[in-house]
Amino acid sequence: MNEEIEYLARSDTRIELLRVLTEGPKGRRDLHDRLDASRTTLSRSLDRMAEFGWIEQQSNGSPYRLTALGAHIEREFSHLLEGLEVGDRLAPLLRRASVDEFDLDPRELADADVVEATAEQPLAPVERAMKARAQSDSIREFATVVMQESADQIHERIENADADATIEVVLDASVASSMREDDEYSADLERAVADGAVDYYVHENLPYLLALLDERVLLGVVDERGTPVALVESDSASVYEWAEQTFKRYRDAAESLVG
Structure with missing residues (x-):
């Protein structure tokens, strides 16, 4: 499995973090208030996403924002999750079609x-x-x-x-x-x-x-x-x-x- 896909799939908080950032730049305090995650978990997620090139800061301590790559990853992964949810709801029909x-x-x-x-x-x-x-x-x-x-x-x-x-x-x-x-x-x-x-x-x-x-x-x-x-x-x-x-x-x- 692609490393980035596996990383996102292991935690709902990670894709939610990307979704929150689609609203615009957010500081660490704002992100902590919005997410059900500890400060340590949030810090690790931000560092990892920065390594992947999904998010960036203009300077140390400034708000985090999505890069074009991060926006693409969020959009495509959310589309996948929506499709899986639809498939789960329709499984009684689709499994026999x-x-x-x-x-x-x-x-x-x-x-x-x-x-x-x-x-x-x-x-x-x-x-x-x-x-x-x-x-x-x-x-x-x-x-x-x-x-x-x-x-x-x-x-x-x-x-x-x-x-x-x-x-x-x-x-x-x-x-x-x-x-x-x-x-x-x-x-x-x-x-x-x-x-x-x-x-x-x-x-x-x-x-x-x-x-x-x-x-x-x-x-x-x-x-x-x-x-x-x-x-x-x-x-x-x-x-x-x-x-x-x-x-x-x-x-x-x-x-x-x-x-």
């Missing part, structure tokens, strides 16, 4: 809500998706699993939809097959297609749950048993743009159930 199929920058989801299935609330992702769907007029989504309550909600929305409502569902091939083998699901599917209240498509391999509900986007993943384990909800305009393009790409590659 393929890098080849998930081409959204995770930083775009930094402010998203993350819902994870737990032992106490194993259906939390499903319940969150159903709540969001119930509040939406426009529904466009990937169906990657068959869940009784969720499927019932979709068909209830189809039956009660206004003429101007938008409902498009891309079914994973495995989901479509399961629905056709179930008499109740099959009847609902055929009726919805015949009525023209919803546009159904079938795709051979959908990568994850994706739903565009009015101006919101939901992203979800399932475990090895096909159970939803994590859901992310975002109202970011850039995430919506990505989701819209992704939905269109998979929909256009899918087969329509009409005819």
Whole structure:
């Protein structure tokens, strides 16, 4: 590991010292007041950073200030830490998403809500998706699993939809097959297609749950048993743009159930 990176990574106080100095020159007393560090630790950090060329003093006893190199190091290391924090928050989603199929920058989801299935609330992702769907007029989504309550909600929305409502569902091939083998699901599917209240498509391999509900986007993943384990909800305009393009790409590659 690069010596400077290793030095910063070993102590939160060190990167915080650089952050404080981004505000402008600071004397030792000001720095001690701002940082959770002893005078000895602060003195050693200042001396080491001066050796690296990150900070400087115009004269002995004058305030410390960042050099251009120090400002660059602070900026890049802080960017790295922010990225790691985003990755940690989104880990329930990202650890089950393929890098080849998930081409959204995770930083775009930094402010998203993350819902994870737990032992106490194993259906939390499903319940969150159903709540969001119930509040939406426009529904466009990937169906990657068959869940009784969720499927019932979709068909209830189809039956009660206004003429101007938008409902498009891309079914994973495995989901479509399961629905056709179930008499109740099959009847609902055929009726919805015949009525023209919803546009159904079938795709051979959908990568994850994706739903565009009015101006919101939901992203979800399932475990090895096909159970939803994590859901992310975002109202970011850039995430919506990505989701819209992704939905269109998979929909256009899918087969329509009409005819």
